[in-house]
Amino acid sequence: MIHELFAYLCVSDAGRAIDFYARAFGATEKFRLTEPEGRIGHAELDFGGVTVMLSDEYPEYGIQGPQGEQSPPVTIHLHVDDADAVVASALAAGASLERAVRDEFYGERGGVVRDPFGHRWNIGHSIEELSPEEMQRRYTELMLQPAAEAP
Incomplete structure (x- = not known):
């Protein structure tokens, strides 16, 4: 049985993305997990009661955000x-x-x-x-x- 569905976005700069989503859409940060080097492995944002998850890119695992002008x-x-x-x-x-x-x-x-x-x-x-x-x-x-x- 499915209980929830979350969008999970991968971005090239998660810290900057969190700031953008707050300014653009009024999202609030729930929490983030950050590596010692600063890369964000997981963050959760509240979009008016709906959670959106995001992380920095992890190309070494094939996890990448949209590339260039590609739709x-x-x-x-x-x-x-x-x-x-x-x-x-x-x-x-x-x-x-x-x-x-x-x-x-x-x-x-x-x-x-x-x-x-x-x-x-x-x-x-x-x-x-x-x-x-x-x-x-x-x-x-x-x-x-x-x-x-x-x-």
């Missing part, structure tokens, strides 16, 4: 009260904008940022409650649009 295979979704404000906060803290905040077909207003460590964050808030059938109808309609017209 990460996972996107983290933050469901917030005000996507515009949280995206602005992330940008002010050093994130880069991948997609400006806008109203989406699935009933959220949201945008996408990339943190300075290469991780992608989809930040959104609910603007309307939709049934799965209505979301599918809107998605189908969107996918039938020519690429130049799609948002």
